[in-house]
Ligand SMILES: NC(=O)c1ccc[n+]([C@@H]2O[C@H](COP(=O)([O-])OP(=O)(O)OC[C@H]3O[C@@H](n4cnc5c(N)ncnc54)[C@H](O)[C@@H]3O)[C@@H](O)[C@H]2O)c1
C-alpha cells in the first residue's frame with residue numbers, strides 16, 4: 527500500500543498562523559468547509575484554528591502528529607483534485623479541558639466555531655436545553671468541580687474562564703444543520719449558565735454573539751481507499767484525509783464583535799435574514815437526504831446516488847421538493863437553479879454518501895426538515911402526500927426495528943410491542959390527531975412495505 531512508503535505529512539516549524547479561532551467538534555465537515563474556507567480567505571496567515579474533537583479522540587490522534595495539516599480531496603464526477611490545508615494549527619481531544627479553557631479565555635481568540643452534530647446541542651423537543659438529560663444534569667451539578675463532558679458544559683466552562691480572564695467579546699458560529707442554529711446556541715448557553723451562575727449568564731448575554739449560518743458541502747466519512755488515494759495524489763502519507771464534493775455554500779448572519787477572517791473573499795455570503803436560506807437548504811437538501819435515508823433503504827439502496835437512480839425514489843424526492851417549494855418564495859433563493867444543482871450533486875457517482883450514516887438521529891431530522899413542510903401543506907388545505915411519505919418510510923423502519931434499541935434482539939422485542947400510532951405520536955402527537963392524515967400515513971406504510 528502506497529501510504530506506508532510515502533513521506534509523512536508534517537508542518538515546517540514557524541509556519542503556523544496564530545490561534546484566533548477555536549473549533550469544537552472537529553470531524554470531516556469542518557475540514558471540508560470552514561477550515562478550508564478560512565485557509566483560502568487568510569492570505570496573510572493571521573487566522574490559525576485550534577481544533578478540539580467532540581467525543582472520540584480519533585481526529586486529534588491522527589492530526590496532531592501532522593501538526594494539523596490534512597489533505598482535502600475534491601471529488602468531482604470527472605476526477606479527484608487534492609490540496610494540503612494548513613489553517614488548523616493545533617488539535618486536541620475534547621477532554622483536554624485545561625487547554626480548551628485557556629484558549630477560549632485568551633484575548634487573542636475571537637471566534638468559536640462548532641460542528642458538534644445536531645445531538646450535541648442537547649436540546650429537548652421544545653428547542654431549549656434538555657436539563658433532564660443525565661449528562662447535562664451531571665455537568666450542571668458538577669460545574670466548577672469536575673470537567674464538563676457535554677458541549678454546552680464545555681462551552682460555558684470556557685466562557686467562564688474568559689470572563690474570569692477579563693478577555694473581551696467573542697462570536698460563536700454554529701455550523702450544524704439546525705434551523706436558527708445561532709439562536710439555539712444563544713438559548714442553550716443562557717439556559718446552562720442560568721443554572722450554574724446567573725452573573726455568568728449576564729456576562730454571556732453581553733459579550734457573546736451567536737452567529738447563524740447555513741452550511742452546505744456534502745462530505746461523506748473517509749474510507750481506507752480515500753487514505754490511499756490521498757497518498758497517491760500528493761505523495762504524502764496522511765492519516766486523516768477528507769473527501770468532499772466540488773460544491774460549497776456558506777451563508778452567515780450576525781455580529782463579529784472582535785473581527786473575523788474575510789470569508790467573503792472565499793465565497794461566503796453575509797445576509798440580514800438567514801431564515802429563507804436555512805429553510806431552502808434544510809428542507810430541500812437535508813429533507814431529501816432524510817427521505818432517502820428511509821425510503822431508499824427500504825428499496826434496498828445503500829447510497830444517495832444509488833437511490834436517486836431509482837425512478838421511484840427520484841419521483842418521491844421531486845414531489846417532496848414541489849411541496850417544499852410552495853413555501854420557499856423569496857426570489858433570491860433561485861429554486862430552479864438550486865434544484866438542478868442538487869440533482870447533479872446527488873447523482874455524483876464518485877461520492878459514496880451512505881444512507882445509513884445519514885439516518886442517524888432521524889427523529890430530530892424529520893421533526894425539523896419534513897414536518898414543517900407537512901404542516902405548511904396541510905394548513906394550505908393540501909394533503910402533504912410527499913412529506914407524509916417521508917414520515918411513513920421512517921415509521922416503516924421503526925416498526926421493523928426501533929433505532930433506539932441497543933441490539934437486534936431488543937429491537938425485535940420493542941418493535942413487536944409498538945403500534946404505528948404510538949410510533950407516530952412519539953414523533954409528533956399531531957400526526958395521530960387527524961384521522962385522515964393517520965389513515966394516509968398508514969396506507970403509505972403499507973405501500974412502502976416493512977423491511
Ligand atoms: N458531513 C456533511 O456533509 C455536513 C454538511 C453540512 C453540515 N454538517 C454538519 O456537521 C456535523 C458534523 O459532520 P461531520 O461530517 O464532521 O461528522 P464527523 O462524524 O466527521 O464529526 C463529528 C464531530 O462531532 C463530534 N460529536 C459527535 N457527537 C457529539 C455530541 N453528542 N456532542 C459533542 N460532539 C459530538 C464528534 O466527536 C466529531 O468531533 C453534522 O452533524 C452536521 O450538523 C455536515
Ligand SMILES: O=P(O)(O)OC[C@@H](O)[C@@H](O)[C@H](O)[C@H](O)CO
Nearest residue numbers: 703741742743744745812815884
Ligand atoms: O446528519 P445530517 O442529516 O445533518 O447530515 C447528513 C447529510 O444530509 C448532510 O451531511 C449533508 O451532506 C450536508 O448537510 C450537505 O451540506
